[in-house]
Amino acid sequence: MTKFIFKSIGQRIILLFFISIISHAIVHLAPGEPSLVDPSNPRMKAEDIERIRAAFHLDEPLYIQYIFWMRDLFTAKLKSFKDNQPVLKKIWDRFLNSLPLFILGTLITWFLAFPVGIQAALHRGSAFDKLGTFLSYALISIPGFFLSYICIIFMVKVFNVPVIGMRTFGLENASLILRSMDRVWHWTLPAFMSAIAGVAILSRYVRSQMLEIINQDFIRTARAKGLPENTVIYKHGLRNALLPFITMFGLIIPSLIGGSVIFETIFAWPGMGRLGFEAILARDFPVILTLNFISAVLVLIGTFVSDILYAIADPRIKF
Amino acid sequence: MNKFEGEQNLEALKPAVSLFEEKWSVFRQNQLAYFSFTFLIFLFIFSMAGKVLTRWIVFFDPQLVRLSEKFLPPLTPFTSKIISPEDAPAFNIYFLGTDELGRDIFARMLEGTSISLTVGFVAVSISVFLGVFLGGLAGYYGKLKFGFTTIDTIIMRFVDIMLCFPTFFLILTVVALLPPSIYNIMIVIGLTSWMGTARFVRAEFLALRELDYVVAARSQAIPEWRIIFIHMVPNAIAPVLVSATIGVATAILTESSLSFLGFGVQPPDATWGNILADGKQFIFDAPWLTFIPGFSILFVVLAFNLCGEGLREAFNPKLKERI
Numbered sequence: 001m002t003k004f005i006f007k008s009i010g011q012r013i014i015l016l017f018f019i020s021i022i023s024h025a026i027v028h029l030a031p032g033e034p035s036l037v038d039p040s041n042p043r044m045k046a047e048d049i050e051r052i053r054a055a056f057h058l059d060e061p062l063y064i065q066y067i068f069w070m071r072d073l074f075t076a077k078l079k080s081f082k083d084n085q086p087v088l089k090k091i092w093d094r095f096l097n098s099l100p101l102f103i104l105g106t107l108i109t110w111f112l113a114f115p116v117g118i119q120a121a122l123h124r125g126s127a128f129d130k131l132g133t134f135l136s137y138a139l140i141s142i143p144g145f146f147l148s149y150i151c152i153i154f155m156v157k158v159f160n161v162p163v164i165g166m167r168t169f170g171l172e173n174a175s176l177i178l179r180s181m182d183r184v185w186h187w188t189l190p191a192f193m194s195a196i197a198g199v200a201i202l203s204r205y206v207r208s209q210m211l212e213i214i215n216q217d218f219i220r221t222a223r224a225k226g227l228p229e230n231t232v233i234y235k236h237g238l239r240n241a242l243l244p245f246i247t248m249f250g251l252i253i254p255s256l257i258g259g260s261v262i263f264e265t266i267f268a269w270p271g272m273g274r275l276g277f278e279a280i281l282a283r284d285f286p287v288i289l290t291l292n293f294i295s296a297v298l299v300l301i302g303t304f305v306s307d308i309l310y311a312i313a314d315p316r317i318k319f
Numbered sequence: 320m321n322k323f324e325g326e327q328n329l330e331a332l333k334p335a336v337s338l339f340e341e342k343w344s345v346f347r348q349n350q351l352a353y354f355s356f357t358f359l360i361f362l363f364i365f366s367m368a369g370k371v372l373t374r375w376i377v378f379f380d381p382q383l384v385r386l387s388e389k390f391l392p393p394l395t396p397f398t399s400k401i402i403s404p405e406d407a408p409a410f411n412i413y414f415l416g417t418d419e420l421g422r423d424i425f426a427r428m429l430e431g432t433s434i435s436l437t438v439g440f441v442a443v444s445i446s447v448f449l450g451v452f453l454g455g456l457a458g459y460y461g462k463l464k465f466g467f468t469t470i471d472t473i474i475m476r477f478v479d480i481m482l483c484f485p486t487f488f489l490i491l492t493v494v495a496l497l498p499p500s501i502y503n504i505m506i507v508i509g510l511t512s513w514m515g516t517a518r519f520v521r522a523e524f525l526a527l528r529e530l531d532y533v534v535a536a537r538s539q540a541i542p543e544w545r546i547i548f549i550h551m552v553p554n555a556i557a558p559v560l561v562s563a564t565i566g567v568a569t570a571i572l573t574e575s576s577l578s579f580l581g582f583g584v585q586p587p588d589a590t591w592g593n594i595l596a597d598g599k600q601f602i603f604d605a606p607w608l609t610f611i612p613g614f615s616i617l618f619v620v621l622a623f624n625l626c627g628e629g630l631r632e633a634f635n636p637k638l639k640e641r642i
């Protein structure tokens with residue numbers, strides 16, 4: 001086990017190194033430098049551009065820039081091109097904003113997908129199953145931004161509540177209840193929107209996994225022993241059906257950054273996805289690269305944890 | 320006489336239903352998938368016609384601006400006295416209304432259909448080609464040493480690296496940094512979505528490599544590229560076909576999201592994504608500008624997904640005995 005842990009950590013560090021090289025190369029080799037964002041500005045003279053390029057090390061060869069990036073990243077001195085703020089602090093602030101949405105979205109996903117998937121599997125071929133199948137395809141197929149707009153109009157017209165942004169401006173002195181209700185309303189839609197695709201996909205997986213499990217011999221044995229149906233399904237069946245979902249744990253993490261770009265832009269949510277979007281618009285290379293790097297680190301940690309959990313949960317797996 | 324007998328025997332050995340017929344009958348049983356398939360066939364014809372009628376013989380002009388005719392709801396007949404009769408929309412009616420510049424939405428949707436479908440198909444072709452090629456290499460030459468590691472290890476670690484990137488963020492970065500062009504979008508979507516295909520093909524190849532017909536082909540000194548691409552790929556194509564169908568759906572969605580953020584296809588060219596993105600500011604005054612492209616994307620993507628699911632069922636060997 002220890003050997004496996006050390007080996008997989010080593011492999012992941014090597015992977016991370018290559019990921020950082022590839023993302024650095026992609027961002028720096030693509031045309032368009034930060035100094036070219038505003039070409040129509042008459043106050044930008046050739047020597048100003050030279051000075052900016054020198055200050056950001058953009059005139060150095062690529063591998064030197066890479067070394068500078070790595071050095072600054074690990075000594076926490078990396079500064080954003082745009083406003084000269086420390087990159088890690090910027091990302092951390094935005095991360096704290098994204099985190100509640102991510103947690104809420106994940107909770108909604110799991111709490112909706114499992115009951116729906118299990119019910120669909122138990123009543124295979126019923127109207128509920130067919131409706132669930134069709135709805136989950138519809139929800140995967142609908143463009144997220146389109147659905148968000150429909151929901152925004154619906155929420156604003158029917159419930160007359162604010163949904164854009166993180167909080168309503170000017171409510172700072174209101175009572176605690178009013179403020180927390182305001183927060184909850186602002187959370188609801190973005191969290192649901194980011195959960196919807198997950199619910200649709202995960203409930204299909206749960207269904208097919210459950211279908212496979214309930215036809216197995218040990219379930220028949222459990223029924224033959226005279227166990228109550230609920231114990232059979234939820235204790236013996238579900239526990240075995242759960243195993244593959246441990247592996248999905250690691251793979252949902254990239255959505256923390258990638259998947260949230262659109263929703264955070266629509267809902268004006270100052271989170272990580274939006275930070276990335278703004279950084280791309282401003283050619284803010286350190287922020288783009290560091291976001292990419294952090295998300296890769298999160299994925300690798302996620303897959304590592306799920307590998308280990310898998311080994312703990314499934315006694316058939318040996319190292 | 321002898322020859323004749325041989326022929327008869329061959330005739331008798333033929334299966335009652337060919338492989339294709341068998342899959343097709345399973346596919347047809349899934350009504351949703353079959354309906355989606357017919358819908359998609361009609362959509363192709365529609366988009367071909369759209370391409371011809373908006374580009375080469377301009378019958379529907381998607382770029383004609385008629386400022387006095389803006390924000391007309393769908394099915395408004397053309398009655399304007401200000402605009403000259405040769406600028407009138409086809410059949411003197413705005414089927415789907417007009418936008419903020421008085422352009423005919425029906426013509427723009429027609430133009431967008433072919434662009435959106437092209438993006439989907441070209442992106443998926445690139446990803447299927449890459450996936451089959453790299454997956455095939457990894458699966459067939461897996462054990463071959465290459466320095467201190469094997470080819471399989473190198474390719475599969477590269478797949479792992481690609482899977483670690485947040486895909487949409489990566490696409491957004493590259494598309495935003497490159498000069499805006501529809502071809503860049505297709506290529507970038509293709510280059511970031513081949514990993515699933517590569518994994519499927521590799522898994523299939525690992526199993527196929529040991530089968531008798533491959534060993535027989537190798538014993539006849541058939542060149543290796545021929546064994547891989549002529550003999551083995553057709554046998555490994557089923558999961559690729561399924562994931563490609565669903566891949567088209569994903570690519571269309573990605574393109575519309577990019578257009579929505581303003582990085583997609585640039586005006587004056589129309590795609591469903593940028594008609595929706597332009598229309599969203601007027602959602603209260605002119606809701607059709609948002610709902611028409613939105614529901615078109617929904618239906619087309621849904622049709623591709625259901626079709627892919629039908630294919631998956633048809634190719635699933637476990638379901639064979641059901642017919």
